[in-house]
Amino acid sequence: MKKLIPAFLAVLLFASYQDLCKKLPKKVLNLKAIEKCSGMNVIINANTSSQAEIVYVYKNKRIEAIVVQGTFAIQYLPLISQNISITTESSKIYTDKINDKKAFITRDLYTNEEQIVIVVDQKIPKLIIIHSKNLNEKEAKKAAKEISIKF
Incomplete structure (x- = not known):
């Protein structure tokens, strides 16, 4: 019974993927969501x-x-907490702030692909990954x- 109480409290503190989906916008810049937000609760x-994901295309x-x-989300926190700046001829890797939140950014200079990981909350670990x-x-x-900004 003692193990059930902390587990129950932990569940109360976390948003379900359905709750996270409600906060994700239907449109970003001029890109529209091409499918319904999906995810999982574990x-x-x-x-x-919990994890929620959505894809936008234009x-x-x-x-x-x-x-x-x-x-x-915990696995990303040690890396993002560092101040990093690495530039090669093919990529840029650095930390920055987005909406006053710490962000870890990697950009492939050849493929024009970028991944931004933003720490939204460190106490109840929550982050946003944008590819x-x-x-x-x-x-x-x-x-x-x-x-x-929605989080």
């Missing part, structure tokens, strides 16, 4: 996680937005701002 012993531009909360294709850096950051 409880393993006292560890609780012509050749694509954004995949994933909101991760709980145990699944963009065929958006320039400015557009990708603007999309990240539009999505993360």
Whole structure:
């Protein structure tokens, strides 16, 4: 019984993927969601996680937005907490702020793909992962701002 109480409290603190989906916008920049938001809720012993994802498309531009909360988000926190700046001829990797939240950004300079990971909450670990294709850096950051402001 003692193990059930912490597990029950952990479940109360976390939003379900359905709740996370409600916060994700239907449109980002001029890209529209092409499918319904989907996700999963996971409880393993006292560890609780939820993940919601949605895809936005306009012509050749694509954004995949994933909101991760709980145990699944913890793995990213040590990396994002560092100040990083790495530039090679093929990529840029750096930390930045988006809506006053810490972000870890990787950009492939050849394929024009970018991944932005934004820490929304460290206490109840929650982050947003945005993978963009065929958006320039400015557009990708603007999309990240539009999505993360909802959280």
